[in-house]
Amino acid sequence: MTEITTVIAPLDGKSLDRGASLLRQGRLVAFPTETVYGLGADAGDDMAVARIFDAKGRPRFNPLIVHLPNMAAVERLVEVTPLARRLADSFWPGALTLVLRRKPRARLSALVSAGLETVAVRLPAHGGARDLLRLADRPIAAPSANASGRLSPTEAQHVAASLDGKLDLILDGGPCAVGLESTVVDATGETPALLRPGGIAAEAIEAIAGGRLVVAGSDDTAPASPGMLTSHYAPGLPIRLNAETAQAGEALIGFGPARDGEAANLSPSGDAMEAAANLFRLLHRLDDPARYSSIAVAPIPQAGLGRAINDRLRRAAS
Ligand code: TXA
Ligand code: MG
Numbered sequence: 001m002t003e004i005t006t007v008i009a010p011l012d013g014k015s016l017d018r019g020a021s022l023l024r025q026g027r028l029v030a031f032p033t034e035t036v037y038g039l040g041a042d043a044g045d046d047m048a049v050a051r052i053f054d055a056k057g058r059p060r061f062n063p064l065i066v067h068l069p070n071m072a073a074v075e076r077l078v079e080v081t082p083l084a085r086r087l088a089d090s091f092w093p094g095a096l097t098l099v100l101r102r103k104p105r106a107r108l109s110a111l112v113s114a115g116l117e118t119v120a121v122r123l124p125a126h127g128g129a130r131d132l133l134r135l136a137d138r139p140i141a142a143p144s145a146n147a148s149g150r151l152s153p154t155e156a157q158h159v160a161a162s163l164d165g166k167l168d169l170i171l172d173g174g175p176c177a178v179g180l181e182s183t184v185v186d187a188t189g190e191t192p193a194l195l196r197p198g199g200i201a202a203e204a205i206e207a208i209a210g211g212r213l214v215v216a217g218s219d220d221t222a223p224a225s226p227g228m229l230t231s232h233y234a235p236g237l238p239i240r241l242n243a244e245t246a247q248a249g250e251a252l253i254g255f256g257p258a259r260d261g262e263a264a265n266l267s268p269s270g271d272a273m274e275a276a277a278n279l280f281r282l283l284h285r286l287d288d289p290a291r292y293s294s295i296a297v298a299p300i301p302q303a304g305l306g307r308a309i310n311d312r313l314r315r316a317a318s
Contacts, residue, residue: 020135030145032173036152038142055166058148063114069133084187093125095199179277197308235287239317243296272305
């Protein structure tokens with residue numbers, strides 16, 4: 001292990017004040033949310049937002065999610081459609097991101113939305129994240145706090161391992177409860193389009209929207225999300241999917257009843273929510289070339305959060 005140079009501070013009143021003050025000065029602060037850790041910066045400050053892209057090595061065409069403490073702050077930035085209001089009433093604060101049309105005079109760096117006319121917004125449920133947003137008192141852009149293309153962090157140590165020296169403070173709130181990034185839904189029109197499966201199951205969104213979610217990119221009416229690059233969320237080791245047994249040198253990650261030679265299990269009881277919370281932590285832990293040559297993952301049923309887990313695994317494997 002190389003030495004960590006960025007300060008990792010336990011989340012408390014003092015570190016939250018420090019974090020908010022750094023954000024107001026245009027600096028980068030990693031903070032916990034219920035989904036994954038975010039790399040935050042003032043969304044209205046061009047230089048601060050540019051620092052995010054620089055620290056992550058993120059392509060400039062991939063827009064960021066803007067995090068806000070309440071609905072009033074959302075309404076200052078974007079046009080809230082009737083569909084968006086229904087989804088917000090049901091799922092905010094929480095693991096849902098809504099893509100909406102940007103208001104002409106919104107105080108947002110153009111870099112945040114990579115030149116698009118829409119902005120992705122989210123009200124996180126994590127108490128520490130909400131405190132930080134209120135104290136910073138401005139929209140905070142925050143992608144997952146990992147180097148571009150790599151696994152998202154669900155613990156403060158994951159952030160340090162991926163971005164050490166490239167940010168100003170890491171607020172440590174312990175492991176993330178959901179463990180998967182938010183579900184991203186385009187709610188600019190009357191029919192919602194799924195841009196990224198995530199911490200809230202597509203079925204739950206369909207129940208509120210009263211119809212099937214169009215999957216982005218599947219037809220011309222559904223715009224694709226620029227961030228949905230095929231290879232993404234990738235650990236360093238190769239990944240093999242739908243594995244029933246471990247081959248030589250492989251770390252097998254099970255799901256449900258244990259298989260022979262399993263290195264870890266996402267959820268012995270076969271619960272997709274528990275598996276989501278464990279996914280990135282186990283991948284981070286087993287991504288160790290000194291111990292394994294590759295990672296194999298047992299089949300996970302394609303329902304509820306299983307769809308989002310399989311989406312991440314397919315990207316990690318490609
Ligand atoms: O759970 C999460 O969403 C975490 C936490 C920190 O909130 N954030 C996160 O951000 O995962 P990021 O940057 O890693 O992923 C943002 C996704 C990308 O796929 C991006 O392309 C999409 O949201 N996105 C952002 N703005 C968009 C827009 N205006 N139109 C379409 N897609 C957009
Ligand atoms: Mg990300």
